[in-house]
Amino acid sequence: MEILKQFYSNEKAKQTLVNFITDGRLPHALLLEGEAGCGKTHFARLAACAMLCQSEQKPCGQCRNCRLILQDTHPDVLVVSPDSPEKPYAVSALRDLIVSCYVLPNDGDKKIYILRNIHEMSEQAQNTLLKIIEEPPAHVLFILTCQSRARILPTILSRVVTLTLSPCSEELCAQALQERNPEADEETCLRMAKQCGGNIGRALTIMQDERLSSIHSDAQEAAQLICGGSEFDLLCLLNRYNRKKEDFLLLLEELRQIFVQVVRQKHGATDKKFLPDKLLHRISALQTMRILDIIDTVSGEALQNVAVSLAAAHLCSAVQQQLHS
Ligand SMILES: [Zn+2]
Known part of the structure; x- marks a missing residue:
């Protein structure tokens, strides 16, 4: 739970995730919606931790599964980004990804696909993705991210649980910037937080x-x-x-x-x-x-x-x- 608390604001999204875990009702596809830089990919990793965590208090951030996921080295958690050179959102690549879904997990009983920014998929690609989201193998979970649900096919939206993430308050954003850039002065952090509307990712990119x-x-x-x-x-x-x-x-x-x-x-x-x-x-x-x-x-x-x-x-x-x- 501690690592979830460290994710700034977005209490509703965090509580929904915790409820899914405690009730044992994991949706087979989760869609995280929010502007660029608001922490969707980080939240997706935390959700994957919650799904595979081996401790009582999920996600603990300490067990083997949590650690491997946070280091991006878990064999059963695949993070796919549209900007990688392999063009993973080409229809042919998505078909390969669907085939890989049927291969059993290496480690445990679940396999998680984190597909980032699926609003960048063409309509044809989204339709290809829909096929596997409609009837995924029992061991597969999807965590998808997008900047706006308006750019996602309604047929996909009807098959996923959508959680919306927002930038945090300027004060919390400034605090996060200070933690990540201890050498930066307080005034600069607060100014950047204000100018970026509390969007931590955006402010960090600019500062670095x-x-x-x-x-x-x-x-x-x-x-x-x-x-x-x-x-x-x-x-x-x-x-x-x-x-x-x-x-x-x-x-x-x-x-x-x-x-x-x-x-x-x-x-x-x-x-x-x-x-x-x-x-x-x-x-x-x-x-x-x-x-x-x-x-x-x-x-x-x-x-x-x-x-x-x-x-x-x-x-x-x-x-x-x-x-x-
Ligand atoms: Zn854990």
Whole structure:
């Protein structure tokens, strides 16, 4: 149980998992839904531990099975990611995976397949997966993850138990960042936690990558310049990305994320603050939506080989027109 307590927030999902274990009613397929970075794969490993744990208090995190699962070396727990070079979500690869399901477990009486991000499967691939989820061999359990159930076939959804995971509070996120980066100062951890809306995985990725970290803080600055109506300063900032198209696209994506959250903040959908109040009140919800459109248009231009300097100039003039027309 201790290792489950160490998973931040998400009490409902944890309690549901514990109930399944104590009642001995394990669903043969579990779907974990949540935004990228919120801990779905980690939770999937904890669920696998709970399913195979050899102790009274499951998951203990200490027994042989738990340890091997957490180290990703358990012979009967297979973690499959769509980004691996073998293209595991190609229909032919999925058919091979289905065949492997019928092979008995090495160690105990169960075999667990953790399939990450199944929203990246094509419809045909999801239909192939459906075949085994409908009638799996008795020794097989599936733990699937996805960013949104809207991208999963209803026929799959009707065969799985879905648990939704969410990022935690900013305070808990900051605490987690501090634990994992003892050398980082408290203020930085809290700032990152706020900027990432409590998403631990996302904040960690940014903190551990200098390039991403600098793009991330530029995006924060750009968002404030946009709302503050400082187009000239915005243009100067964007010009640092001249001839660095990949970074420019990442910057636009970060900027997009910020304004998506601002839209949510405007509609009261989140108590988290992505922009300081004084800037938030300077743009309307409608203007925020239009800024999102501008960001999408400019990203499209940059992708289609428009020079970064021109795309940046377009962004600044479109924003200016939008906010001062
Ligand atoms: Zn255990």
